[in-house]
Amino acid sequence: MMFGTTKGEPMLQPxxxxxxxxxxxxxxxxxxxxxxxxAVGATxxxxxxxxxxxxxxxxxxxxVGALWLRIPLAIAWSTPGAAVLLAAAGSGITFxxxxxxxxxxxxxxxxxxxxxxxGRAITSIPKPLxxxxxxxVLFPICTAPFLAIADPDxxxxxxxxxxxxxxxxxxxxxxxxxxxxxxxxxxxxxxxxTDWLTAADIAPQLAVVAPTFNPAIxxxxxxxxxxxxxxxxxVPGFTVLSANGYPPPPRFALVGTGLGSAAGAVFGAHSIxxxxxxxxxxxGEESHPDRAKRWVATxxxxxxxxxxxxxxxxxxxxxxxxxxxxxxxxxxxxxIGALISSMVNALEDAKHRVAAIVxxxxxxxxxxxxxxxxxxxxxxxGGVVMAWLGWTRRSRTDAxxxxx
Numbered sequence: 001m002m003f004g005t006t007k008g009e010p011m012l013q014p015x016x017x018x019x020x021x022x023x024x025x026x027x028x029x030x031x032x033x034x035x036x037x038x039a040v041g042a043t044x045x046x047x048x049x050x051x052x053x054x055x056x057x058x059x060x061x062x063x064v065g066a067l068w069l070r071i072p073l074a075i076a077w078s079t080p081g082a083a084v085l086l087a088a089a090g091s092g093i094t095f096x097x098x099x100x101x102x103x104x105x106x107x108x109x110x111x112x113x114x115x116x117x118x119g120r121a122i123t124s125i126p127k128p129l130x131x132x133x134x135x136x137v138l139f140p141i142c143t144a145p146f147l148a149i150a151d152p153d154x155x156x157x158x159x160x161x162x163x164x165x166x167x168x169x170x171x172x173x174x175x176x177x178x179x180x181x182x183x184x185x186x187x188x189x190x191x192x193x194t195d196w197l198t199a200a201d202i203a204p205q206l207a208v209v210a211p212t213f214n215p216a217i218x219x220x221x222x223x224x225x226x227x228x229x230x231x232x233x234x235v236p237g238f239t240v241l242s243a244n245g246y247p248p249p250p251r252f253a254l255v256g257t258g259l260g261s262a263a264g265a266v267f268g269a270h271s272i273x274x275x276x277x278x279x280x281x282x283x284g285e286e287s288h289p290d291r292a293k294r295w296v297a298t299x300x301x302x303x304x305x306x307x308x309x310x311x312x313x314x315x316x317x318x319x320x321x322x323x324x325x326x327x328x329x330x331x332x333x334x335x336i337g338a339l340i341s342s343m344v345n346a347l348e349d350a351k352h353r354v355a356a357i358v359x360x361x362x363x364x365x366x367x368x369x370x371x372x373x374x375x376x377x378x379x380x381x382g383g384v385v386m387a388w389l390g391w392t393r394r395s396r397t398d399a400x401x402x403x404x
Contacts, residue, residue, distance in 0.1 A: 011296055017287040018300025020174075021074065021278040025301075026055075026308045027178035029079045032141075032331035033270075034319045036085035040221070041095035042268060048316045049207040050268030055309025057260040057272050062302025065256065071246045072283040072294040073253060074275035075260075075302065080134055080232040081105075081225045081271045083335055086328070087137045087366065088221055088373055095268070100211035101222030102265035108226045109234075109273070110258025113251045122230050128356040129382045130231045131345035133224065136363025136378055138339040144328035151325065157187040158329055165333045174281075177334045184330045185318060192321040204313035206267045220373030227379075229273045232338065237274025244283040245291055355386035 030051065037047040054077045065073040085098070112119035148158035165180040234257075238248040253274055261271045281287065282297035319327050346356040359382030367374045 011288075011293065014282070014288045014294055014297040015300045017282050017294075018297035018302075019304060021275075021281040021297065022301045022304035022308065024174060024178050024281075025076055025275065025278045026305070027181045029077070029082065029177075029331070029334045030315050031181065031184070031319050031327045032079065032086065032334055033077060033082045034316055035324065035327050035331060036082035036270065037095075037268060039086045039089035040093045040098035042098075043095075044316050044320055045204075045207055046095060046209060046268045048204040048312045049209075050264075050270070051312035051315060052204050052309040053206060053264040053267035053269035054272060055305040055312070057264040057269060059302045059305040059309070061256045061260045061272065062298055062305070065252060066295045066299035066302060069249055069252065070292070070295045071241070071249070072244075072279065072287065072298045073241070073249065074237065074279035074282050074298060075257065075272055076233070076275035076278055077269075078225070078229045078233055078271040078273050079335060080137070080228040080338060081273075083134075083137050083141055083331075083338075084221065084224050084228055084375060085270060086141060086331065087363075087375070091220075091368055091373060092371075093217055093221065094212070096210060096212040097214040097217040098221060098270075099209045099265050099268065100213040101218050101225065102270050103211055103262050104213070104218050104222040105226040105229065105271055106258050106261030106263075106265055108222075108258070109229065109261060109271075110255050112230065113254030113256075113258060116250070119230070119250065119254065122227065125227065125231065125379075126352065126355075126383075126386060127231075128346050128349055128352040129359050129379055129386065130227060131342045132356040132359035132382060133363050133375055133378050134228050134232050135339055135342035135346055136360045137224070137228070137375060138335050138342065139360070139364045140366070141328060142332040142336050142339050144325055144332040145330075148325045148329040154323060154326060157191055158326060161187060161326075161330060161333070177330075180333050181330055184322075184326065187326065188318060188322040191323070191326075195321075204310070204316075208266055209268050211265070216371040219376050220368070220371070221375075224373070224375035224379075225271055229271050232342075233273040233276065236276040237279055240276055240279040241283060246283060351390075352386055354389060355382050358382050358385045 033051055034047050037050045058075045062075040145162050148154050161180050161183045164183045165176050168176040168179050241248045257272050283294055287294040287297045347353050359378045362381050363374045363378035365374055
Protein backbone atom coordinates (compact mmCIF):
# COMPACT_ATOMS: atom_id res chain seq x y z
CA MET A 1 0.00 0.00 0.00
CA MET A 2 1.25 3.45 -0.89
CA PHE A 3 0.87 5.00 2.52
CA GLY A 4 1.16 1.89 4.67
CA THR A 5 4.25 0.79 6.50
CA THR A 6 7.35 -1.09 5.46
CA LYS A 7 9.37 -3.00 8.03
CA GLY A 8 7.82 -0.88 10.73
CA GLU A 9 8.83 2.39 9.06
CA PRO A 10 5.87 4.78 8.62
CA MET A 11 5.31 6.29 5.18
CA LEU A 12 4.93 9.63 6.96
CA GLN A 13 8.72 9.98 6.64
CA PRO A 14 8.90 10.38 2.82
CA UNK A 15 5.74 12.49 2.87
CA UNK A 16 7.46 14.90 5.25
CA UNK A 17 10.58 14.86 3.08
CA UNK A 18 8.49 15.83 0.05
CA UNK A 19 6.79 18.56 2.08
CA UNK A 20 10.14 19.99 3.25
CA UNK A 21 11.52 19.88 -0.31
CA UNK A 22 8.49 21.68 -1.75
CA UNK A 23 8.31 24.41 0.88
CA UNK A 24 12.04 25.06 0.97
CA UNK A 25 12.34 24.96 -2.83
CA UNK A 26 9.46 27.37 -3.37
CA UNK A 27 10.30 29.75 -0.53
CA UNK A 28 13.98 29.91 -1.42
CA UNK A 29 13.60 31.38 -4.86
CA UNK A 30 10.04 32.37 -5.80
CA UNK A 31 11.02 36.02 -5.40
CA UNK A 32 13.92 35.50 -7.81
CA UNK A 33 11.61 33.90 -10.38
CA UNK A 34 9.11 36.75 -10.21
CA UNK A 35 11.82 39.41 -10.42
CA UNK A 36 13.40 37.53 -13.34
CA UNK A 37 10.18 37.40 -15.35
CA UNK A 38 9.53 41.10 -14.73
CA ALA A 39 13.14 41.84 -15.76
CA VAL A 40 12.47 40.48 -19.25
CA GLY A 41 9.25 42.41 -19.74
CA ALA A 42 6.47 40.49 -17.97
CA THR A 43 3.54 42.39 -16.51
CA UNK A 44 2.33 41.46 -13.03
CA UNK A 45 -0.43 39.30 -14.54
CA UNK A 46 2.09 37.57 -16.82
CA UNK A 47 4.48 37.00 -13.90
CA UNK A 48 1.61 35.43 -11.91
CA UNK A 49 0.80 33.22 -14.87
CA UNK A 50 4.46 32.28 -15.32
CA UNK A 51 4.89 31.28 -11.68
CA UNK A 52 1.64 29.29 -11.72
CA UNK A 53 2.66 27.56 -14.96
CA UNK A 54 6.04 26.62 -13.48
CA UNK A 55 4.36 25.08 -10.44
CA UNK A 56 1.85 23.15 -12.55
CA UNK A 57 4.58 21.88 -14.88
CA UNK A 58 6.60 20.71 -11.86
CA UNK A 59 3.50 19.04 -10.44
CA UNK A 60 2.71 17.16 -13.65
CA UNK A 61 6.25 15.94 -14.43
CA UNK A 62 6.96 15.06 -10.78
CA UNK A 63 3.72 13.12 -10.37
CA VAL A 64 4.04 11.23 -13.64
CA GLY A 65 7.71 10.47 -12.95
CA ALA A 66 7.02 9.25 -9.42
CA LEU A 67 4.15 6.97 -10.42
CA TRP A 68 5.84 5.63 -13.56
CA LEU A 69 9.49 5.29 -12.58
CA ARG A 70 9.05 4.78 -8.82
CA ILE A 71 12.23 6.73 -8.06
CA PRO A 72 12.66 10.10 -6.29
CA LEU A 73 13.13 12.11 -9.49
CA ALA A 74 13.10 15.68 -8.16
CA ILE A 75 11.77 18.36 -10.52
CA ALA A 76 12.26 22.08 -9.87
CA TRP A 77 12.33 25.35 -11.72
CA SER A 78 15.67 26.55 -13.06
CA THR A 79 17.08 28.91 -10.44
CA PRO A 80 20.27 29.59 -12.47
CA GLY A 81 18.00 30.17 -15.46
CA ALA A 82 16.06 32.78 -13.50
CA ALA A 83 19.38 34.43 -12.70
CA VAL A 84 20.13 34.59 -16.44
CA LEU A 85 16.83 36.42 -16.94
CA LEU A 86 17.45 38.81 -14.07
CA ALA A 87 20.88 39.62 -15.47
CA ALA A 88 19.19 40.70 -18.72
CA ALA A 89 17.22 43.47 -16.96
CA GLY A 90 17.28 46.79 -18.78
CA SER A 91 18.31 45.35 -22.14
CA GLY A 92 15.00 46.19 -23.83
CA ILE A 93 13.75 42.60 -24.20
CA THR A 94 10.03 42.23 -24.85
CA PHE A 95 8.28 39.43 -23.01
CA UNK A 96 7.09 37.87 -26.27
CA UNK A 97 10.74 37.62 -27.39
CA UNK A 98 11.65 36.13 -24.00
CA UNK A 99 8.87 33.54 -24.32
CA UNK A 100 10.18 32.59 -27.76
CA UNK A 101 13.61 32.05 -26.20
CA UNK A 102 12.04 29.97 -23.39
CA UNK A 103 10.38 27.71 -25.97
CA UNK A 104 13.61 27.23 -27.91
CA UNK A 105 15.43 26.35 -24.67
CA UNK A 106 12.74 23.82 -23.73
CA UNK A 107 12.81 22.20 -27.17
CA UNK A 108 16.61 21.91 -27.03
CA UNK A 109 16.39 20.19 -23.62
CA UNK A 110 13.84 17.72 -25.01
CA UNK A 111 16.09 17.08 -28.02
CA UNK A 112 18.93 16.22 -25.63
CA UNK A 113 16.74 13.41 -24.31
CA UNK A 114 15.73 12.19 -27.78
CA UNK A 115 19.18 12.67 -29.32
CA UNK A 116 21.83 11.72 -26.75
CA UNK A 117 24.65 13.05 -28.95
CA UNK A 118 23.30 16.58 -28.48
CA GLY A 119 23.20 16.11 -24.72
CA ARG A 120 26.78 14.87 -24.73
CA ALA A 121 27.84 17.85 -26.85
CA ILE A 122 26.30 20.33 -24.42
CA THR A 123 27.69 18.66 -21.33
CA SER A 124 31.11 18.52 -23.03
CA ILE A 125 31.34 22.33 -23.11
CA PRO A 126 34.50 22.90 -21.06
CA LYS A 127 33.54 23.05 -17.41
CA PRO A 128 35.67 26.15 -16.72
CA LEU A 129 33.76 28.13 -19.37
CA UNK A 130 30.26 26.93 -18.46
CA UNK A 131 30.94 27.48 -14.75
CA UNK A 132 32.51 30.90 -15.35
CA UNK A 133 29.50 31.95 -17.43
CA UNK A 134 27.12 30.98 -14.62
CA UNK A 135 29.34 32.73 -12.06
CA UNK A 136 29.31 35.89 -14.17
CA VAL A 137 25.51 35.81 -14.31
CA LEU A 138 25.21 35.25 -10.56
CA PHE A 139 27.84 37.74 -9.40
CA PRO A 140 25.82 40.98 -9.78
CA ILE A 141 22.84 39.34 -8.07
CA CYS A 142 24.98 38.19 -5.14
CA THR A 143 26.19 41.75 -4.52
CA ALA A 144 22.60 42.91 -3.94
CA PRO A 145 22.43 42.07 -0.20
CA PHE A 146 25.41 44.31 0.50
CA LEU A 147 24.14 47.08 -1.78
CA ALA A 148 20.83 46.99 0.10
CA ILE A 149 22.62 47.29 3.45
CA ALA A 150 24.59 50.25 2.10
CA ASP A 151 21.35 52.06 1.17
CA PRO A 152 20.47 54.31 4.14
CA ASP A 153 16.75 54.00 3.42
CA UNK A 154 16.80 50.20 3.31
CA UNK A 155 19.57 49.18 5.70
CA UNK A 156 17.20 48.53 8.61
CA UNK A 157 15.05 46.29 6.40
CA UNK A 158 17.91 44.44 4.70
CA UNK A 159 20.21 43.84 7.66
CA UNK A 160 17.87 41.43 9.54
CA UNK A 161 17.52 39.35 6.37
CA UNK A 162 21.28 38.93 6.10
CA UNK A 163 21.73 38.26 9.83
CA UNK A 164 19.06 35.53 9.90
CA UNK A 165 20.55 33.92 6.80
CA UNK A 166 24.04 33.96 8.29
CA UNK A 167 22.96 32.55 11.66
CA UNK A 168 20.92 29.71 10.15
CA UNK A 169 23.55 28.97 7.51
CA UNK A 170 25.72 28.01 10.49
CA UNK A 171 23.04 26.19 12.49
CA UNK A 172 20.54 24.81 9.93
CA UNK A 173 21.79 25.47 6.38
CA UNK A 174 18.77 23.92 4.67
CA UNK A 175 16.48 26.54 6.21
CA UNK A 176 18.75 29.57 5.88
CA UNK A 177 17.24 30.97 2.67
CA UNK A 178 13.57 30.12 3.46
CA UNK A 179 13.96 31.81 6.87
CA UNK A 180 15.58 34.82 5.22
CA UNK A 181 12.57 34.98 2.89
CA UNK A 182 10.21 34.95 5.88
CA UNK A 183 12.14 37.86 7.40
CA UNK A 184 12.01 39.61 4.02
CA UNK A 185 8.21 39.24 3.97
CA UNK A 186 8.04 40.82 7.43
CA UNK A 187 10.35 43.62 6.29
CA UNK A 188 8.20 44.26 3.21
CA UNK A 189 5.02 44.39 5.28
CA UNK A 190 6.67 46.86 7.66
CA UNK A 191 7.96 48.89 4.69
CA UNK A 192 4.80 48.87 2.54
CA UNK A 193 2.01 48.22 5.04
CA THR A 194 -0.75 45.81 4.01
CA ASP A 195 -2.12 47.66 0.98
CA TRP A 196 -0.28 45.25 -1.32
CA LEU A 197 -2.48 42.41 -0.09
CA THR A 198 -5.66 44.06 -1.34
CA ALA A 199 -4.10 44.26 -4.81
CA ALA A 200 -3.29 40.56 -4.86
CA ASP A 201 -5.15 38.33 -7.30
CA ILE A 202 -6.14 35.52 -4.97
CA ALA A 203 -7.11 33.31 -7.93
CA PRO A 204 -4.41 33.84 -10.57
CA GLN A 205 -5.11 32.64 -14.09
CA LEU A 206 -2.93 31.25 -16.82
CA ALA A 207 -2.38 33.90 -19.48
CA VAL A 208 -1.27 32.91 -22.97
CA VAL A 209 1.70 34.89 -24.30
CA ALA A 210 2.12 34.78 -28.07
CA PRO A 211 5.82 34.09 -28.66
CA THR A 212 8.07 35.91 -31.09
CA PHE A 213 11.35 34.41 -32.19
CA ASN A 214 14.08 37.03 -32.26
CA PRO A 215 17.43 35.46 -33.24
CA ALA A 216 19.41 37.91 -31.10
CA ILE A 217 17.29 37.16 -28.02
CA UNK A 218 17.50 33.42 -28.65
CA UNK A 219 21.31 33.69 -28.69
CA UNK A 220 21.58 36.03 -25.69
CA UNK A 221 18.79 34.56 -23.54
CA UNK A 222 17.57 31.20 -24.86
CA UNK A 223 20.99 29.62 -25.41
CA UNK A 224 22.44 30.63 -21.99
CA UNK A 225 19.18 29.51 -20.33
CA UNK A 226 19.55 26.13 -22.04
CA UNK A 227 23.23 25.75 -21.11
CA UNK A 228 22.93 26.72 -17.43
CA UNK A 229 19.83 24.57 -17.03
CA UNK A 230 21.62 21.56 -18.49
CA UNK A 231 25.03 22.11 -16.88
CA UNK A 232 23.91 23.78 -13.65
CA UNK A 233 20.79 21.76 -12.84
CA UNK A 234 20.26 18.60 -14.90
CA VAL A 235 23.79 17.22 -14.65
CA PRO A 236 23.99 17.73 -10.83
CA GLY A 237 20.49 16.25 -10.55
CA PHE A 238 21.61 13.07 -12.30
CA THR A 239 24.69 12.99 -10.07
CA VAL A 240 22.61 13.12 -6.88
CA LEU A 241 20.40 10.29 -8.12
CA SER A 242 23.43 8.14 -8.96
CA ALA A 243 25.05 8.86 -5.60
CA ASN A 244 21.95 7.52 -3.87
CA GLY A 245 21.84 4.36 -5.95
CA TYR A 246 19.25 5.26 -8.59
CA PRO A 247 20.14 4.78 -12.28
CA PRO A 248 19.33 8.17 -13.88
CA PRO A 249 16.55 8.10 -16.53
CA PRO A 250 17.91 10.72 -18.99
CA ARG A 251 15.27 10.22 -21.68
CA PHE A 252 12.26 10.67 -19.40
CA ALA A 253 13.89 13.45 -17.39
CA LEU A 254 15.07 15.54 -20.32
CA VAL A 255 12.11 14.97 -22.62
CA GLY A 256 9.66 15.47 -19.76
CA THR A 257 11.22 18.66 -18.42
CA GLY A 258 11.95 19.96 -21.94
CA LEU A 259 8.37 19.53 -23.14
CA GLY A 260 7.08 20.77 -19.78
CA SER A 261 9.24 23.87 -20.15
CA ALA A 262 8.10 24.51 -23.72
CA ALA A 263 4.44 24.07 -22.77
CA GLY A 264 4.80 26.26 -19.69
CA ALA A 265 6.59 28.92 -21.72
CA VAL A 266 3.37 29.64 -23.60
CA PHE A 267 2.00 30.85 -20.26
CA GLY A 268 5.16 32.77 -19.29
CA ALA A 269 7.21 30.08 -17.50
CA HIS A 270 10.95 30.02 -18.17
CA SER A 271 12.21 26.46 -17.49
CA ILE A 272 11.88 23.39 -15.30
CA UNK A 273 14.61 20.80 -14.76
CA UNK A 274 15.99 18.20 -12.38
CA UNK A 275 16.52 19.43 -8.86
CA UNK A 276 19.78 18.89 -7.02
CA UNK A 277 19.24 20.19 -3.47
CA UNK A 278 15.64 18.95 -3.39
CA UNK A 279 16.84 15.65 -4.86
CA UNK A 280 19.24 15.26 -1.97
CA UNK A 281 16.35 15.78 0.47
CA UNK A 282 14.06 13.26 -1.22
CA UNK A 283 16.48 10.57 -2.40
CA GLY A 284 18.67 10.18 0.70
CA GLU A 285 18.20 8.03 3.79
CA GLU A 286 16.43 10.90 5.57
CA SER A 287 13.54 10.33 3.17
CA HIS A 288 13.12 6.62 3.98
CA PRO A 289 15.45 3.75 4.97
CA ASP A 290 14.01 1.69 2.12
CA ARG A 291 15.16 3.12 -1.22
CA ALA A 292 12.15 1.57 -2.96
CA LYS A 293 9.80 3.84 -0.97
CA ARG A 294 11.46 7.21 -1.47
CA TRP A 295 9.47 7.96 -4.62
CA VAL A 296 6.57 8.86 -2.32
CA ALA A 297 8.52 12.00 -1.39
CA THR A 298 8.60 13.07 -5.04
CA UNK A 299 4.88 12.39 -5.43
CA UNK A 300 4.14 14.49 -2.34
CA UNK A 301 6.46 17.24 -3.52
CA UNK A 302 4.78 17.40 -6.93
CA UNK A 303 1.25 17.50 -5.55
CA UNK A 304 2.15 20.28 -3.11
CA UNK A 305 3.22 22.52 -5.99
CA UNK A 306 -0.41 22.85 -7.05
CA UNK A 307 -1.55 24.84 -3.97
CA UNK A 308 1.79 26.69 -3.99
CA UNK A 309 1.14 27.73 -7.57
CA UNK A 310 -2.33 28.95 -6.66
CA UNK A 311 -0.66 31.38 -4.25
CA UNK A 312 1.28 33.02 -7.10
CA UNK A 313 -0.98 36.08 -7.11
CA UNK A 314 -0.16 36.84 -3.49
CA UNK A 315 3.53 36.17 -4.15
CA UNK A 316 3.64 38.61 -7.08
CA UNK A 317 1.79 41.30 -5.13
CA UNK A 318 4.27 40.90 -2.27
CA UNK A 319 7.29 41.18 -4.56
CA UNK A 320 5.79 44.17 -6.39
CA UNK A 321 5.34 46.04 -3.10
CA UNK A 322 9.03 45.77 -2.22
CA UNK A 323 11.96 47.85 -3.45
CA UNK A 324 13.60 45.86 -6.23
CA UNK A 325 16.99 45.84 -4.49
CA UNK A 326 15.42 44.19 -1.42
CA UNK A 327 14.00 41.36 -3.54
CA UNK A 328 17.27 40.98 -5.40
CA UNK A 329 19.04 40.83 -2.03
CA UNK A 330 17.03 37.76 -1.03
CA UNK A 331 17.64 36.29 -4.49
CA UNK A 332 21.36 36.88 -4.02
CA UNK A 333 21.33 34.89 -0.79
CA UNK A 334 19.44 32.09 -2.56
CA UNK A 335 22.11 31.69 -5.24
CA ILE A 336 25.29 32.42 -3.29
CA GLY A 337 25.93 28.69 -2.93
CA ALA A 338 25.66 28.30 -6.70
CA LEU A 339 28.12 31.19 -7.13
CA ILE A 340 30.64 29.47 -4.84
CA SER A 341 30.33 26.17 -6.71
CA SER A 342 30.62 27.90 -10.07
CA MET A 343 33.76 29.81 -9.10
CA VAL A 344 35.39 26.69 -7.67
CA ASN A 345 34.63 24.72 -10.83
CA ALA A 346 35.72 27.57 -13.09
CA LEU A 347 39.14 27.93 -11.46
CA GLU A 348 39.80 24.31 -10.55
CA ASP A 349 41.98 23.61 -13.60
CA ALA A 350 45.03 25.89 -13.51
CA LYS A 351 45.56 25.54 -17.28
CA HIS A 352 42.24 27.24 -18.05
CA ARG A 353 42.01 29.89 -15.33
CA VAL A 354 42.76 32.78 -17.68
CA ALA A 355 40.01 31.70 -20.08
CA ALA A 356 37.62 31.19 -17.18
CA ILE A 357 38.34 34.62 -15.70
CA VAL A 358 37.91 36.27 -19.11
CA UNK A 359 34.55 34.51 -19.50
CA UNK A 360 33.50 35.58 -16.01
CA UNK A 361 34.50 39.23 -16.56
CA UNK A 362 32.76 39.50 -19.93
CA UNK A 363 29.53 38.01 -18.57
CA UNK A 364 29.59 40.01 -15.32
CA UNK A 365 30.20 43.23 -17.29
CA UNK A 366 26.72 42.97 -18.80
CA UNK A 367 27.86 44.13 -22.22
CA UNK A 368 25.52 43.74 -25.20
CA UNK A 369 26.87 43.75 -28.76
CA UNK A 370 24.43 43.71 -31.70
CA UNK A 371 21.66 43.33 -29.10
CA UNK A 372 23.15 39.99 -28.01
CA UNK A 373 23.75 39.74 -24.27
CA UNK A 374 26.94 39.17 -22.35
CA UNK A 375 26.39 35.47 -21.54
CA UNK A 376 26.79 34.55 -25.21
CA UNK A 377 29.81 36.81 -25.70
CA UNK A 378 31.43 35.51 -22.53
CA UNK A 379 31.25 31.92 -23.78
CA UNK A 380 32.47 32.93 -27.24
CA UNK A 381 35.38 35.08 -26.09
CA GLY A 382 36.34 32.64 -23.35
CA GLY A 383 36.33 29.82 -25.90
CA VAL A 384 38.61 31.80 -28.21
CA VAL A 385 41.00 32.54 -25.34
CA MET A 386 41.01 28.90 -24.27
CA ALA A 387 41.68 27.72 -27.84
CA TRP A 388 44.47 30.29 -28.37
CA LEU A 389 46.25 29.58 -25.10
CA GLY A 390 45.89 25.85 -25.60
CA TRP A 391 47.30 26.09 -29.12
CA THR A 392 50.28 28.20 -28.07
CA ARG A 393 50.95 25.85 -25.16
CA ARG A 394 50.90 22.83 -27.50
CA SER A 395 53.12 24.67 -29.98
CA ARG A 396 55.75 25.31 -27.31
CA THR A 397 55.58 21.70 -26.19
CA ASP A 398 56.05 20.48 -29.75
CA ALA A 399 58.97 22.85 -30.27
CA UNK A 400 60.63 21.61 -27.11
CA UNK A 401 60.17 18.01 -28.24
CA UNK A 402 61.76 18.80 -31.62
CA UNK A 403 64.73 20.46 -29.92
CA UNK A 404 65.31 17.33 -27.86
